Amino acid sequence: MSEHSRVLVIGSTGKVGRNVVAGLLERGVRVRALVRDPDTADLPERVETVAGNLYDLASVREAVAGTDAVFLMWPFLSAEGITDVVRVIGPRRLVYLSSYGVDDSLARQGDPINQLHFDVEQAIRSSAAEWTMLRAGTFAANALGWAAQVRAGDTVREAFGAAARAVVHERDLGAVAAKVLFEGGHAGELYELTGPEPVTQSEQVRIIGEVLGRDVRFEELAPEVARQQMIDDGWPAEFADGLLGAWDGFERDPVRISPAVAELTGAPARSFREWVTDHAGAFR
Numbered sequence: 001m002s003e004h005s006r007v008l009v010i011g012s013t014g015k016v017g018r019n020v021v022a023g024l025l026e027r028g029v030r031v032r033a034l035v036r037d038p039d040t041a042d043l044p045e046r047v048e049t050v051a052g053n054l055y056d057l058a059s060v061r062e063a064v065a066g067t068d069a070v071f072l073m074w075p076f077l078s079a080e081g082i083t084d085v086v087r088v089i090g091p092r093r094l095v096y097l098s099s100y101g102v103d104d105s106l107a108r109q110g111d112p113i114n115q116l117h118f119d120v121e122q123a124i125r126s127s128a129a130e131w132t133m134l135r136a137g138t139f140a141a142n143a144l145g146w147a148a149q150v151r152a153g154d155t156v157r158e159a160f161g162a163a164a165r166a167v168v169h170e171r172d173l174g175a176v177a178a179k180v181l182f183e184g185g186h187a188g189e190l191y192e193l194t195g196p197e198p199v200t201q202s203e204q205v206r207i208i209g210e211v212l213g214r215d216v217r218f219e220e221l222a223p224e225v226a227r228q229q230m231i232d233d234g235w236p237a238e239f240a241d242g243l244l245g246a247w248d249g250f251e252r253d254p255v256r257i258s259p260a261v262a263e264l265t266g267a268p269a270r271s272f273r274e275w276v277t278d279h280a281g282a283f284r
Helices: 015-026 059-066 081-088 112-125 140-152 170-182 199-212 223-232 237-252 259-266 272-278
Strands: 006-010 030-035 048-053 068-071 093-099 132-136 153-156 191-194 215-222
Touching: 006 015, 006 059, 006 140, 015 030, 015 170, 030 059, 048 059, 059 081, 068 081, 068 170, 081 112, 093 112, 093 170, 112 132, 112 237, 132 170, 140 153, 140 199, 140 272, 153 199, 170 191, 170 259, 191 259, 199 272, 223 237
Parallel strands: 006 030, 006 068, 030 048, 068 093, 093 132, 132 191, 153 215
Antiparallel strands: none
16 A cells, blocks of 8 residues: 555544544555544544445445545444445455454354454455454553543442453554554454553552552442443443453453554553553543
């Protein structure tokens, strides 16, 4: 791919997508973004925008025309419509941000989140696209869900404090995606992307406090209490159950740490502490 190439980024206004855009622009690649509202997208001036969404296939067709590659984040809780979208994308390079919890040996995954990613992956595999799957560990940015509690006091209340997760910085996800989109040689690859070490939920809370210069502690909630809070916050019950089941597994099973970020980018994966330092303002 060269500076004359054009890449469509779907999910460009999210935390990962913005880093994908930045990485591509640094390489001199022309970037197009499919966004709901170009006036509020707040993307760099060099980014061309097309108004639309993934359920509006005419807008997808317009956005993909003249591009060489596509970055895809699937923002829905169902894989309905993905087959039509990948058909419109056609025989281009396609990089999909998936989950490292997907188990290729299982047709039915253990929770609905991984099932969603599995279904999207299967549709992509059956398409004409030259695909690469980026199977990400837990987004470090999920810790922003605790920001209101940290701003309000010195206690974060959550279930499964001993759940160790392979938290990954969105800047690393963006860097890998931009590289894979830009260069050849990654077709048919499945890359697991994690941070450099496992970090438990209670350790994440402690690190947030250390970066802020405060003593922030983790208070264990019973799973049923955490479940009700998720449902009250608008989570579908099956997704709340799936997430809590995954956390239960993270307490009991060793977490996998992958060297892929360093191997692909040439730089060590960023730690959770680095992520907190980058986002400390959200917790103050």
